[in-house]
Amino acid sequence: xxxxxxxxxxxxxxxxxxxxxxxxxxxxxxxxxxxxxxxxxxxxxxxxxxxxxxxxxxxxxxxxxxxxxxxxxxxxxxxxxxxxxxxxxxxxxxxxxxxxxxxxxxxxxxxxxxxxxxxxxxxxxxxxxxxxxxxxxxxxxxxxxxxxxxxxxxxxxxxxxxxxxxxxxxxxxxxxxxxxxxxxxxxxxxxxxxxxxxxxxxxxxxxxxxxxxxxxxxxxxxxxxxxxxxxxxxxxxxxxxxxxxxxxxxxxxxxxxxxxxxxxxxxxxxx
Amino acid sequence: xxxxxxxxxxxxxxxxxxxxxxxxxxxxxxxxxxxxxxxxxxxxxxxxxxxxxxxxxxxxxxxxxxxxxxxxxxxxxxxxxxxxxxxxxxxxxxxxxxxxxxxxxxxxxxxxxxxxxxxxxxxxxxxxxxxxxxxxxxxxxxxxxxxxxxxxxxxxxxxxxxxxxxxxxxxxxxxxxxxxxxxxxxxxxxxxxxxxxxxxxxxxxxxxxxxxxxxxxxxxxxxxxxxxxxxxxxxxxxxxxxxxxxxxxxxx
Numbered sequence: 001x002x003x004x005x006x007x008x009x010x011x012x013x014x015x016x017x018x019x020x021x022x023x024x025x026x027x028x029x030x031x032x033x034x035x036x037x038x039x040x041x042x043x044x045x046x047x048x049x050x051x052x053x054x055x056x057x058x059x060x061x062x063x064x065x066x067x068x069x070x071x072x073x074x075x076x077x078x079x080x081x082x083x084x085x086x087x088x089x090x091x092x093x094x095x096x097x098x099x100x101x102x103x104x105x106x107x108x109x110x111x112x113x114x115x116x117x118x119x120x121x122x123x124x125x126x127x128x129x130x131x132x133x134x135x136x137x138x139x140x141x142x143x144x145x146x147x148x149x150x151x152x153x154x155x156x157x158x159x160x161x162x163x164x165x166x167x168x169x170x171x172x173x174x175x176x177x178x179x180x181x182x183x184x185x186x187x188x189x190x191x192x193x194x195x196x197x198x199x200x201x202x203x204x205x206x207x208x209x210x211x212x213x214x215x216x217x218x219x220x221x222x223x224x225x226x227x228x229x230x231x232x233x234x235x236x237x238x239x240x241x242x243x244x245x246x247x248x249x250x251x252x253x254x255x256x257x258x259x260x261x262x263x264x265x266x267x268x269x270x271x
Numbered sequence: 272x273x274x275x276x277x278x279x280x281x282x283x284x285x286x287x288x289x290x291x292x293x294x295x296x297x298x299x300x301x302x303x304x305x306x307x308x309x310x311x312x313x314x315x316x317x318x319x320x321x322x323x324x325x326x327x328x329x330x331x332x333x334x335x336x337x338x339x340x341x342x343x344x345x346x347x348x349x350x351x352x353x354x355x356x357x358x359x360x361x362x363x364x365x366x367x368x369x370x371x372x373x374x375x376x377x378x379x380x381x382x383x384x385x386x387x388x389x390x391x392x393x394x395x396x397x398x399x400x401x402x403x404x405x406x407x408x409x410x411x412x413x414x415x416x417x418x419x420x421x422x423x424x425x426x427x428x429x430x431x432x433x434x435x436x437x438x439x440x441x442x443x444x445x446x447x448x449x450x451x452x453x454x455x456x457x458x459x460x461x462x463x464x465x466x467x468x469x470x471x472x473x474x475x476x477x478x479x480x481x482x483x484x485x486x487x488x489x490x491x492x493x494x495x496x497x498x499x500x501x502x503x504x505x506x507x508x509x510x511x512x513x514x515x516x517x518x519x520x521x522x523x
Contacts, residue, residue: 056398059410061373077390081383084376143367144380147429150329151384152356158384263349 003027003034008041073168079161096131100124101173108181118186119235121177123225125190126197127218128170133201134214136162159202159210159265167198189239192247197221199254206257206264281308281467282342282358282437284328289337291323299324302337302493304486310463312478312499313471314515315488321471322364322441328469329361329439341437360385360435360466364442366426370415374406374425377414381429396432403458404428405451419446427455431462438462440470444477456481479503479511487518494518 003011003024010016011024027034063071067084071077107120136159139145148158174194178187197217204213228243229235237243284306291299299320304311313321327335330346342358344351368377379397386393401407404424414422423446430438443459444452459468460481472478479485479499487495487502495502495518499511506513 052402055407059375059407060394060398061375061411064376078383081380143369146331146363147361147366147381148384150331150356150359150361151381152353152387153384 003037005037005041008034008038012038012041075164076161079164082158083162083166096135097128097170097173100128100131101177104177105180108183115186116235118181118183118189119229121181121183122186122190122193122236122239123222125174125177126194126221128174129167129194130197130201130214130218130221132166132170133163133198134210136166136210139209159205163198163202186236186239189236189244192244192251193221193225193239196247196251196254199251199258203254203257203261206261280436281465283307283340284311284437284467284469285338285340287338289324289327289335289339291320291327291335293320293323299335299488300492302486302488304484304496306467306484308463308465308467309483310459310468310470310481311484311486312482313469313486313488314473314475314478315471315486316519319488319490321488325439325441325469325471326363329359329363330355331361355437356385358433358436360430360433360438360440362426362430362438362440362443364471366422366429368414371413373410374412374414374417375401375410377425378429378432382432385432400428400431403431405454420448420451423447424451424455427458431458434462434466436466438466438468440468442471442473444472444474452477475512475515476510485511487515489519 007016007020007024011021014021016024028038063080064084067080070080070083075083104121104124107124108117110117142148151158171191171194174190175187178190181187201210201213201217204216207213208216225238228238234240238246284304286302286304289299289302290297298318302324313324315321323332324335326332327339327346328341330352333347339346341355344355346352346355368380372380375397378401379394382388382393382397386396388396398407401410404427406421406424406428409417409421414425417425423443427440427443430440430443440459444455447455456477459470462468463481463483470478470482479502482499485495485497485499485502486493495505495514502511502514502518503509504514505517506515507517
């Protein structure tokens with residue numbers, strides 16, 4: 001087979017059909033003259049750009065572990081990049097959830113109390129999710145905040161992407177603690193309270209800073225659930241069917257408020 | 272088509288009677304300016320309101336009063352502010368990142384925030400600005416291992432992403448050695464042909480050497496608004512610094 005300059009140019013540009021492409025490639029492996037002709041055909045600027053791309057591929061750092069894990073879990077690449085490129089954010093948050101998990105395990109370890117010992121676990125589990133929301137955005141936790149708020153992605157979209165990137169870890173930790181405590185169906189009883197607390201935090205963020213919103217919601221949740229438990233013979237009453245219904249309603253109301261007032265989030269981040 | 276291939280037109284900038292109050296004290300009053308394209312250098316002593324003015328233009332504070340229009344858009348209106356941000360580049364005075372963040376990751380992080388692009392073209396744009404500032408060999412280095420000057424280059428690089436049609440840089444030339452300073456001046460001057468750049472600086476001669484307009488802030492008032500040549504003329508035709516000192520003296 002002889003290869004014309006036109007065919008060689010088509011090979012260079014990737015315009016040959018797969019069969020001809022493979023045939024030219026096979027000849028290039030054994031024919032030094034053909035390799036020289038191909039080299040002469042390649043425009044110098046194209047060669048420069050190829051070398052530049054090779055250099056970039058070598059110099060580009062590999063994504064961090066959080067980005068890799070998030071990618072494997074199906075988190076969109078930009079969301080994983082936004083979460084993974086701010087280690088302060090994730091480290092502070094990891095310390096926080098580590099502390100809460102440990103506290104939850106210690107306080108719920110006394111098996112002589114039966115199911116009633118799960119109150120501490122159910123009180124603390126939703127706070128992990130609130131902590132994830134609090135760590136996701138804001139001047140106090142995000143060192144890149146000044147740059148972040150000048151970007152078109154600032155506001156609710158970025159906040160939700162970051163929550164999406166960090167909240168699953170909090171949920172997995174909560175389920176793991178429930179499993180370790182052998183909490184049975186109570187391993188899932190924190191999910192609706194956590195959803196209500198997370199949405200309430202986001203809704204309050206339309207008016208207050210993320211940190212203040214999270215603090216108010218967390219304190220309010222612990223006080224109200226603690227008082228309900230103290231006033232009843234069954235300290236888990238807030239997590240049984242009627243309590244779950246209340247949390248579902250609260251989540252719906254908070255979600256509705258968040259949708260209605262989402263425009264205010266833009267203003268809130270400037271405060 | 273990549274972001275770099277898009278032809279861009281500089282955004283217009285209109286300031287009328289812009290004032291800034293801080294803790295009940297007027298730190299800037301009655302700044303007016305009209306520009307489309309080129310570099311506008313904002314000069315003045317510490318506390319003269321340069322950074323506050325720049326933060327207002329960068330849409331990150333609502334402290335400034337008066338009329339500000341960027342390409343006809345009002346940055347105080349939430350929806351118009353988002354439009355401004357879509358073509359804005361911003362290099363704050365002290366850009367903070369976690370020190371363990373790598374150079375490429377820091378710039379690509381801002382690219383993710385600023386550019387609505389799929390991964391491959393976004394990373395190409397990240398590399399483009401890294402190469403413009405000659406940071407390629409440092410791309411895998413952590414910010415903590417960089418000199419202050421190199422960190423400043425990272426700040427400038429991320430502000431070139433897009434490329435922007437309107438850019439705000441606060442003291443971009445500080446901490447840079449002469450060679451790198453020249454490279455950054457060239458990068459900003461080149462960007463200024465397709466972008467309106469507002470830049471605060473203490474380096475009067477350097478800023479005047481490539482700016483198209485100069486604002487010198489006196490005590491709460493613009494002491495001078497004009498071209499670098501006019502500023503030099505104010506100093507008896509010597510240097511921009513002489514002109515700066517002359518108009519600052521007149522402002523006292």
